[in-house]
Amino acid sequence: MFTCPKCGNKLPERKLMFLTNLNAITCPTCLARVQVKNKKTSSLIGGIGGGVGAALGAVLLFYWLRTGEVFYLVFITALLFNIAFAGWWTFGILVQLEVKSQRL
Numbered sequence: 001m002f003t004c005p006k007c008g009n010k011l012p013e014r015k016l017m018f019l020t021n022l023n024a025i026t027c028p029t030c031l032a033r034v035q036v037k038n039k040k041t042s043s044l045i046g047g048i049g050g051g052v053g054a055a056l057g058a059v060l061l062f063y064w065l066r067t068g069e070v071f072y073l074v075f076i077t078a079l080l081f082n083i084a085f086a087g088w089w090t091f092g093i094l095v096q097l098e099v100k101s102q103r104l
């Protein structure tokens with residue numbers, strides 16, 4: 001989904017999972033340090049995804065605790081999985097990567 005802004009090779013998703021606004025990952029091909037370019041978009045996605053997930057999760061958790069219905073628990077898991085997937089998908093479309101400058 002993401003390619004290296006320097007060499008154009010595909011970046012491993014396992015590494016991208018750990019990419020946040022605060023760190024950078026290393027391209028396995030050209031060893032460039034790659035970081036998030038539009039950090040505002042990135043944190044917005046995280047904020048909305050986290051907020052919606054927490055709110056819906058809390059509502060469902062409340063129902064589960066009241067009813068003891070396993071259905072709600074399954075639904076929470078499915079929901080969180082979907083939000084994580086949607087967030088990841090949105091992230092892939094809107095967030096851009098750039099090569100981190102060597103200046104420190």
Ligand SMILES: [Zn+2]
Binds near residue numbers: 008030
């Ligand atoms: Zn590269």
